[in-house]
Amino acid sequence: MKAYFYLLFLIFSLTSHGSYGQRPTYSEDEIIVKTVTDEMDQVFKSPDFLKKKNKQFQDITGTMVVDIGIIQSGKVATFYKVENTITNIDFINFVSEYILQHKFKFKLPKKMRHKIRYSITF
Helix, strand or coil, X not given: CHHHHHHHHXXXXXXXXXXXXXXXXXXXXXXXXXXXXXXHXXXXXXXXXXXXXXXXXXXXXXXXXXXXXXXXXXXXXXXXEEEECCCCHHHHHHHHHHHHCCECCCECCCCCCEXXXXXXXX
């Protein structure tokens, strides 16, 4: 009887363990836009970003409107600056690199790409 419960527990733990580490897959535009906007807001308010920004670019203020392209794995594939009130090229490159290194906490369906327009205010 003890072996039966042990075997049942082992099977249950092996089958249910795989779903905890997986990221959700989104295909609806509204959910993707809301998730990307919320996550980008968190990224630009994070202590890591603020520390790096304040270390190199303390006096920078303004707004950037960017298009962010996301591929199936949730990685940022493209970054395109649409509008900009910031004139410091080094800061624009810093933000571009920071966004391009980001990986979102969700995935897209296979062979799907998505582009989001996002406004950043510093």
